[in-house]
Amino acid sequence: xxxxxxxxxxxxxxxxxxxxxxxxxxxxxxxxxxxxxxxxxxxxxxxxxxxxxxxxxxxxxxxxxxxxxxxxxxxxxxxxxxxxxxxxxxxxxxxxxxxxxxxxxxxxxxxxxxxxxxxxxxxxxxxxxxxxxxxxxxxxxxxxxxxxxxxxxxxxxxxxxxxxxxxxxxxxxxxxxxxxxxxxxxxxxxxxxxxxxxxxxxxxxxxxxxxxxxxxxxxxxxxxxxxxxxxxxxxxxxxxxxxxxxxxxxxxxxxxxxxxxxxxxxxxxxxxxxxxxxxxxxxxxxxxxxxxxxxxxxxxxxxxxxxxxxxxxxxxxxxxxxxxxxxxxxxxxxxxxxxxxxxxxxxxxxxxxxxxxxxxxxxxxxxxxxxxxxxxxxxxxxxxxxxxxxxxxxxxxxxxxxxxxxx
Numbered sequence: 462x463x464x465x466x467x468x469x470x471x472x473x474x475x476x477x478x479x480x481x482x483x484x485x486x487x488x489x490x491x492x493x494x495x496x497x498x499x500x501x502x503x504x505x506x507x508x509x510x511x512x513x514x515x516x517x518x519x520x521x522x523x524x525x526x527x528x529x530x531x532x533x534x535x536x537x538x539x540x541x542x543x544x545x546x547x548x549x550x551x552x553x554x555x556x557x558x559x560x561x562x563x564x565x566x567x568x569x570x571x572x573x574x575x576x577x578x579x580x581x582x583x584x585x586x587x588x589x590x591x592x593x594x595x596x597x598x599x600x601x602x603x604x605x606x607x608x609x610x611x612x613x614x615x616x617x618x619x620x621x622x623x624x625x626x627x628x629x630x631x632x633x634x635x636x637x638x639x640x641x642x643x644x645x646x647x648x649x650x651x652x653x654x655x656x657x658x659x660x661x662x663x664x665x666x667x668x669x670x671x672x673x674x675x676x677x678x679x680x681x682x683x684x685x686x687x688x689x690x691x692x693x694x695x696x697x698x699x700x701x702x703x704x705x706x707x708x709x710x711x712x713x714x715x716x717x718x719x720x721x722x723x724x725x726x727x728x729x730x731x732x733x734x735x736x737x738x739x740x741x742x743x744x745x746x747x748x749x750x751x752x753x754x755x756x757x758x759x760x761x762x763x764x765x766x767x768x769x770x771x772x773x774x775x776x777x778x779x780x781x782x783x784x785x786x787x788x789x790x791x792x793x794x795x796x797x798x799x800x801x802x803x804x805x806x807x808x809x810x811x812x813x814x815x816x817x818x819x820x821x822x823x824x825x826x827x828x829x830x831x832x833x834x835x836x837x838x839x840x841x842x843x844x845x846x847x848x849x850x851x852x853x854x855x856x857x858x859x860x861x862x863x864x865x866x867x868x
Contacts, residue, residue: 467718470596488614488629491623491624492624499569501698502686518585522589523720528725533659536657536659541585545645548578552574552578556571582641583640585650610633614636673812674816681819697778697832698835700767701778704779705786709786712793716796749789764779792846804857819841
């Protein structure tokens with residue numbers, strides 16, 4: 462069963478990765494380095510806005526449907542409806558703020574909010590399936606969603622003459638929203654706009670975690686723009702980062718499936734860590750080392766084949782960012798274990814420390830070393846995060862062991 466789920470998820474991820482990779486090449490070649498830099502910044506800002514629109518509900522729905530917490534048992538059936546209500550109100554509020562705070566970029570920011578808002582609504586349906594262990598259906602929903610949005614984006618670029626970042630984003634929004642209607646009808650969700658306080662109290666650590674994670678994962682693009690790095694260099698960094706994100710996407714199904722496994726075994730954390738966590742982490746570490754070496758030797762060829770000679774400056778950045786995979790891949794599994802064990806507060810604190818290291822380092826070194834500094838800070842940030850989360854898991858296991866030994 463596990464390999465059936467993993468096979469379905471990998472099918473979806475490979476499909477989505479290839480389609481997304483192809484779209485990024487198409488968009489990059491169409492917009493050019495300068496406008497692709499604007500597009501990359503919009504994606505980073507949209508990712509931050511998506512956290513507020515999601516409100517931590519995706520993680521909560523998945524966790525509670527895998528194994529209910531006693532204090533939320535009565536509310537679990539209503540969580541999707543509460544999530545939809547929260548997200549829809551958030552989309553309206555953020556759209557209004559986009560018009561008021563960014564009048565010079567109002568179209569781009571408004572469309573970015575809509576695009577990521579539609580994606581958030583779709584994630585709730587996927588969270589239900591994942592929490593219930595229906596990973597095959599989840600995989601096909603992912604494929605359907607990506608297909609619709611990709612067709613809209615490709616049509617906008619190839620046939621409608623999309624020449625601005627917001628043209629591409631509005632096309633992605635239309636495809637994502639179309640699939641979102643299917644998801645809402647399938648789940649028969651009627652939004653509930655009044656969220657009980659106990660739910661928001663539970664969500665706060667998850668929101669904090671998502672914000673901290675996004676800050677260290679996305680702040681580099683925003684800081685590069687803020688610190689007036691040339692748009693062409695931001696474009697080079699953007700395409701190198703997209704390649705790393707594609708590899709992370711390919712690795713994500715393992716953590717996704719293992720989360721439910723970890724959650725169901727979380728009542729025996731020491732056994733879970735030894736038998737369920739350490740073996741896949743060791744495999745992820747080995748894969749990360751192999752990928753980093755591949756980037757070291759073949760980055761120039763990869764960039765030239767994927768994006769063309771205009772982006773050759775990205776090859777050196779790809780070598781550096783490839784080193785981050787040594788930490789990112791094991792971290793992806795370790796982080797799922799921390800969430801399954803109920804260590805979201807420790808995880809959030811760890812992500813906050815990592816975010817502070819990332820932001821302070823970027824502010825200090827980007828003005829001197831440019832995009833090279835941003836790439837190295839990504840490597841350092843992931844290593845800091847991994848150490849902090851590992852300490853939290855070890856302390857939790859040690860405490861549990863001592864309590865059981867004393868009893």
